[in-house]
Amino acid sequence: MRILLIEDDPDLGPAIAKALRAENCAVDLVADGIDAQHLGDTERYDAAVLDLGLPGHDGIAILRAWREGARGLPVLILTARDGWSDKVAGFKAGADDFMTKPFRIEELMMRLRALVRRASGHAAARITCGPLVFDSQTGQFELEGLPLKLTALEWRVLSTLMLSKETVIARLDLLERVYEGDAEVDSNSLEVIIGRLRKKIGADLIETVRGRGYRVTAATPAASE
Amino acid sequence: MTLIPQSILPASIHGRMLLISALATLVALAVAGLAILGVLQGFVTRGLDQRLDAELSLLATAVRPDGAIDKPRLAQVRAALAGEPGWRWRIASPGGVVSSADFPEVEDGPLLPPPPPLVPAADRAPPPPVGGPLEGPRAHAPQPGEGYDADGRRVHMRSVSLPSTAGPVTLTAAAPWAMVQKPVRGALLPLLAILAILGAVLGGAALVQLRLGLRPLRRLRADVAAVRDGRAQTVAEDQPEELRPLATELNALLQDNARTLATARASAANLAHALKTPVAALALELRDDPPRAALIDRLYGTIRHHLARARNAVTERRAAAPLAETIADLLGTVAQLHADRALVFDDTAQANVTVAIERSDLEELLGNLLDNAARHAASRVAIATTAQDGTVRITVSDDGPGIPVADRLRATAPGVRLDERGDGDGFGLAIVRDLAELNGGRLLLDEAPGGGLAATVELPRAGGAS
Numbered sequence: 001m002r003i004l005l006i007e008d009d010p011d012l013g014p015a016i017a018k019a020l021r022a023e024n025c026a027v028d029l030v031a032d033g034i035d036a037q038h039l040g041d042t043e044r045y046d047a048a049v050l051d052l053g054l055p056g057h058d059g060i061a062i063l064r065a066w067r068e069g070a071r072g073l074p075v076l077i078l079t080a081r082d083g084w085s086d087k088v089a090g091f092k093a094g095a096d097d098f099m100t101k102p103f104r105i106e107e108l109m110m111r112l113r114a115l116v117r118r119a120s121g122h123a124a125a126r127i128t129c130g131p132l133v134f135d136s137q138t139g140q141f142e143l144e145g146l147p148l149k150l151t152a153l154e155w156r157v158l159s160t161l162m163l164s165k166e167t168v169i170a171r172l173d174l175l176e177r178v179y180e181g182d183a184e185v186d187s188n189s190l191e192v193i194i195g196r197l198r199k200k201i202g203a204d205l206i207e208t209v210r211g212r213g214y215r216v217t218a219a220t221p222a223a224s225e
Numbered sequence: 226m227t228l229i230p231q232s233i234l235p236a237s238i239h240g241r242m243l244l245i246s247a248l249a250t251l252v253a254l255a256v257a258g259l260a261i262l263g264v265l266q267g268f269v270t271r272g273l274d275q276r277l278d279a280e281l282s283l284l285a286t287a288v289r290p291d292g293a294i295d296k297p298r299l300a301q302v303r304a305a306l307a308g309e310p311g312w313r314w315r316i317a318s319p320g321g322v323v324s325s326a327d328f329p330e331v332e333d334g335p336l337l338p339p340p341p342p343l344v345p346a347a348d349r350a351p352p353p354p355v356g357g358p359l360e361g362p363r364a365h366a367p368q369p370g371e372g373y374d375a376d377g378r379r380v381h382m383r384s385v386s387l388p389s390t391a392g393p394v395t396l397t398a399a400a401p402w403a404m405v406q407k408p409v410r411g412a413l414l415p416l417l418a419i420l421a422i423l424g425a426v427l428g429g430a431a432l433v434q435l436r437l438g439l440r441p442l443r444r445l446r447a448d449v450a451a452v453r454d455g456r457a458q459t460v461a462e463d464q465p466e467e468l469r470p471l472a473t474e475l476n477a478l479l480q481d482n483a484r485t486l487a488t489a490r491a492s493a494a495n496l497a498h499a500l501k502t503p504v505a506a507l508a509l510e511l512r513d514d515p516p517r518a519a520l521i522d523r524l525y526g527t528i529r530h531h532l533a534r535a536r537n538a539v540t541e542r543r544a545a546a547p548l549a550e551t552i553a554d555l556l557g558t559v560a561q562l563h564a565d566r567a568l569v570f571d572d573t574a575q576a577n578v579t580v581a582i583e584r585s586d587l588e589e590l591l592g593n594l595l596d597n598a599a600r601h602a603a604s605r606v607a608i609a610t611t612a613q614d615g616t617v618r619i620t621v622s623d624d625g626p627g628i629p630v631a632d633r634l635r636a637t638a639p640g641v642r643l644d645e646r647g648d649g650d651g652f653g654l655a656i657v658r659d660l661a662e663l664n665g666g667r668l669l670l671d672e673a674p675g676g677g678l679a680a681t682v683e684l685p686r687a688g689g690a691s
Contacts (some may be wrong), residue, residue, distance in 0.1 A: 011503065011506040019512075075549035080502050080505075081498065084591075084593070087562070100501075101505035102501060102504045102507075102508045105509055105512060114564070118564065201282055
């Protein structure tokens with residue numbers, strides 16, 4: 001899960017980023033409205049957390065520009081403005097959720113996960129694929145009823161695949177969802193992560209579709225090959 | 226300086242001006258009436274005096290220069306003078322008094338002129354001929370006098386003193402006062418009628434003038450009422466010259482007020498923003514330290530409560546918000562906020578109703594109620610409105626667990642948090658109550674038909690509802 005975090009407060013921004021990373025998210029933090037709009041237009045994110053009171057460029061204007069450019073990325077507004085007029089204006093501009101400061105990081109995380117899940121078309125919180133269960137509300141994986149321990153990178157890859165289970169995710173899309181904007185990416189690293197995941201959950205669940213990408217599937221390997 | 230004591234002065238300008246103009250008209254008419262009567266009486270009296278003076282001239286022909294009375298001549302004169310009843314005469318000479326039968330007692334001595342000074346004999350002229358005896362150097366102008374006859378009737382007199390060798394001879398002619406009174410009395414009735422008509426015309430004119438004159442004031446009042454109701458932003462400035470400065474001042478005052486309000490709101494918003502972000506950072510920093518995190522929670526609760534109050538205190542009191550549109554916007558927002566729960570929102574808000582409250586306040590009020598209902602509802606939130614007699618009732622009900630009767634009153638007290646399940650902060654209902662009361666309404670809590678909470682807000686309907 002890769003999050004675009006737009007927050008101009010020099011204390012709050014890094015604190016939120018740290019908390020989100022602790023929940024396995026890749027976070028790109030920007031404090032400037034113009035950078036934020038550009039990143040939202042060009043990069044692939046699972047969701048954006050948007051502060052409204054940005055210097056120079058208002059959050060609502062950024063959101064409106066994204067929506068006018070048909071950018072469907074789920075946006076959660078996180079602001080100190082707690083008036084209902086602000087909420088109404090935010091949703092009218094195309095926001096998907098709205099939280100006011102101060103807030104509980106757990107709630108932010110929960111709401112972000114719900115946004116991402118809804119954006120990928122799942123109504124229920126638990127997503128099952130064969131023996132593998134992903135609770136999109138808590139972010140926990142279970143394999144055959146037992147909790148599954150994953151590193152942050154493994155979690156990002158597997159959660160992305162699970163949210164689009166039975167669908168092929170292009171290699172590049174997967175890479176973009178997994179690494180933060182300024183990370184040094186080794187082109188082989190994705191294969192390394194997939195290899196480790198296969199060791200943990202069994203080789204059959206993640207299928208390599210040659211020339212296209214990967215998918216998680218409950219179908220038997222025999223049928224797919 | 227008070228011309229008329231405050232206690233009897235009517236309270237309205239209309240009444241005051243009417244009273245003053247009525248009094249002025251009455252005084253003017255009375256003065257005019259008396260003056261006309263006085264002039265008329267003067268005319269009639271002068272005519273009478275001329276007749277009496279003619280009699281005096283006639284009587285003078287019967288007085289010889291030595292003061293004795295020329296009897297044969299007097300007999301002639303007496304015959305000429307015997308005419309209408311009440312006309313009398315007297316000749317008082319040093320040798321004796323001759324008079325008509327019923328000459329009245331002259332009550333007031335000093336009314337008669339003092340005896341003229343003796344004139345030297347050498348200056349004496351022969352008796353004047355009839356018609357002119359009172360002219361010439363020995364004559365004095367006749368003097369007026371008043372007296373009463375034996376029956377107590379008033380009598381008008383003229384008397385003149387003729388010098389003679391034996392001493393002054395006083396001639397007096399008298400006529401009944403009725404000679405003056407009768408024509409004046411006769412003129413009185415038509416005069417009063419004319420004055421009454423004049424009074425009616427003046428009174429009517431004053432009324433019309435007042436009506437017309439005060440009409441711009443009434444219109445200005447209606448304008449101000451419209452501003453208060455939120456139907457207008459300013460009062461019309463195309464007023465009569467005297468009211469134009471007032472309208473201009475009023476508009477300037479309104480503008481000042483709006484500016485102050487906007488500044489106060491902006492400062493409240495800025496303060497909110499400035500406080501909340503660091504509190505959020507602090508809360509995040511301390512989230513692994515529960516006792517301190519609880520302190521932050523309390524700190525935040527206090528900030529929020531007082532900021533909400535501060536914002537409420539600068540609320541605009543003359544505004545109009547469209548009810549159905551506001552509710553539709555809010556329902557969209559609340560549905561999104563609770564998107565994870567498949568809630569059904571049942572909106573039966575009446576169209577074309579405006580509420581006398583600023584839109585952001587109405588949003589705040591109903592947003593809190595709807596959010597509260599959505600948080601507690603099992604599956605359904607309903608919002609219904611009725612508008613009756615200038616009051617709009619908005620009821621938000623849910624199918625949640627509701628609030629026990631004993632807690633319903635407490636639920637609207639500030640800071641009381643009955644909600645231990647949801648993530649509510651406990652200020653929602655208190656803010657709703659504050660805002661409702663601030664805008665001249667109230668919040669009522671009741672049980673919904675299914676057992677949930679039915680919160681009703683009553684607010685005044687905006688005057689310009691179409």
